Amino acid sequence: MKMVFRWYGTGNDTVTLKQIKQIPGVEGIVWALHDVPAGEEWPMDKILAYKEQADAYGLHSEVVESVNVHEDIKLGLPSRDSYIANYKKTIEKLATVGVKTICYNFMPVFDWVRTELFKELEDGSTALFYEKAKVDSMDPGELVNRIANELDFTMPGWEPERLKLLAPLFEQYKQVSAEDLWRNLQYFLEQIIPTAERHGIQMAIHPDDPPWPIFGLPRIMNSQESIRRLLQLVDSPCNGVTLCSGSLGANPDNDIVAMVHEFKGRIPFAHIRNVRVYDNGDFIETSHRTADGTVDIAGIVRAYHETGFTGYARPDHGRHIWDEQCRPGYGLYDRALGIMYLWGVWDSMRAGEVAK
Numbered sequence: 001m002k003m004v005f006r007w008y009g010t011g012n013d014t015v016t017l018k019q020i021k022q023i024p025g026v027e028g029i030v031w032a033l034h035d036v037p038a039g040e041e042w043p044m045d046k047i048l049a050y051k052e053q054a055d056a057y058g059l060h061s062e063v064v065e066s067v068n069v070h071e072d073i074k075l076g077l078p079s080r081d082s083y084i085a086n087y088k089k090t091i092e093k094l095a096t097v098g099v100k101t102i103c104y105n106f107m108p109v110f111d112w113v114r115t116e117l118f119k120e121l122e123d124g125s126t127a128l129f130y131e132k133a134k135v136d137s138m139d140p141g142e143l144v145n146r147i148a149n150e151l152d153f154t155m156p157g158w159e160p161e162r163l164k165l166l167a168p169l170f171e172q173y174k175q176v177s178a179e180d181l182w183r184n185l186q187y188f189l190e191q192i193i194p195t196a197e198r199h200g201i202q203m204a205i206h207p208d209d210p211p212w213p214i215f216g217l218p219r220i221m222n223s224q225e226s227i228r229r230l231l232q233l234v235d236s237p238c239n240g241v242t243l244c245s246g247s248l249g250a251n252p253d254n255d256i257v258a259m260v261h262e263f264k265g266r267i268p269f270a271h272i273r274n275v276r277v278y279d280n281g282d283f284i285e286t287s288h289r290t291a292d293g294t295v296d297i298a299g300i301v302r303a304y305h306e307t308g309f310t311g312y313a314r315p316d317h318g319r320h321i322w323d324e325q326c327r328p329g330y331g332l333y334d335r336a337l338g339i340m341y342l343w344g345v346w347d348s349m350r351a352g353e354v355a356k
Contacts, residue, residue, distance in 0.1 A: 033046050040086060063103070071165075108218060273317050
C-alpha cells in the first residue's frame with residue numbers, strides 16, 4: 001500500500017506540502033488542475049509546476065484526481081469526440097511526468113452531494129452531512145445556492161462554469177436513461193483505454209457519491225455488480241476502479257470487503273474513509289476508526305493486506321477538528337489521524353505474518 005494525500009495546490013489549500021511531508025508513511029500527493037474547465041487539454045506548464053513543487057519536498061505526483069469528463073461525453077452528444085481527443089492528449093502529457101493513475105467519475109451534473117458542509121458531531125467536531133429527505137424534496141438549484149455560498153475554495157464537482165448551466169443540463173438529461181449512460185461510458189472507455197495502455201496509466205473510476213440516483217439523474221457506479229459490469233466493458237488492466245469505502249459505504253448493503261477480494265488487481269487507487277449511516281438514509285462522515293461509523297474500515301484494510309494490495313491509498317475525507325479552518329472534508333489533522341489508524345491496522349497484519 002502506497003500512502004498518498006490529496007493536495008489542492010498553493011493558494012487553494014490550507015494544508016502545505018511541508019506538513020504533508022511530515023505525516024508518517026506518506027510518499028506522494030494526489031493533485032489536479034482545478035482551474036482548467038472539464039473538456040480542455042491540460043497545459044504542460046501547469047502540469048510541470050505541480051510536479052516541481054512536489055519534487056521539492058520529496059513527494060511524488062503519480063496520482064491525479066481528477067481529469068474531469070465533459071458533460072457532452074456523458075450525454076453522448078456529437079461534440080464528445082473533440083473533448084475525448086483533449087482527454088487523450090492530457091493522458092499523454094501526464095504520462096511524460098510520471099503519472100501512473102488517473103481517477104475520474106461519470107456522475108451527471110453533480111459530483112459529490114451533501115446538504116451540510118459543517119454538521120456538528122457529538123464531540124464538537126464537524127463533518128460533511130447528507131440529509132436524504134432534503135435532497136428528495138428540494139430543487140437542485142436550492143442545493144447549489146446553499147453549498148456555493150459556503151465555499152471559499154474551488155470544489156471539484158461544483159465548478160461555477162458547470163453550475164451556471166444547471167437548468168439546460170437537467171433538460172438534456174431528461175432524455176438520458178441509465179442504460180444510455182452505460183453506453184456513453186463504454187464509448188468513452190473504448191476511446192481512452194488504448195491511450196492509457198500505450199502510456200502505462202491506469203484509469204480508475206470513482207463510485208457515485210452518494211451511490212443512488214439524485215434529482216432524477218441516472219447514477220450507475222454504485223455497487224459490486226456495477227463495478228463488475230464496468231470492468232467488463234473494456235477488459236484491460238488499465239480500466240480500473242477507485243474503490244471508495246465512504247461513497248459505497250453510504251449504502252449498508254454494499255460489502256466493500258468482498259469487493260476488495262473480487263476486484264483484486266483492478267483497484268489502482270483506494271479511498272478509505274468511514275461514514276455513519278442512519279436508518280432514515282441520512283449519513284455523516286466520521287473519523288476513520290471502525291467503531292465510529294458504519295463501515296468496517298479495519299476489515300477493509302485487512303482485505304487489502306490479504307490480497308497483496310500495492311496500489312495507492314489515501315485517507316479521503318476527514319472531520320474538521322481542533323478548530324481547524326479548512327476546506328470542507330480536507331483538513332490536515334483528522335486525515336493525518338486517519339492515516340495513522342490505517343497504518344496501525346496494516347502494520348498489525350504485517351506483524352502477524354512475521355510472528356507466524
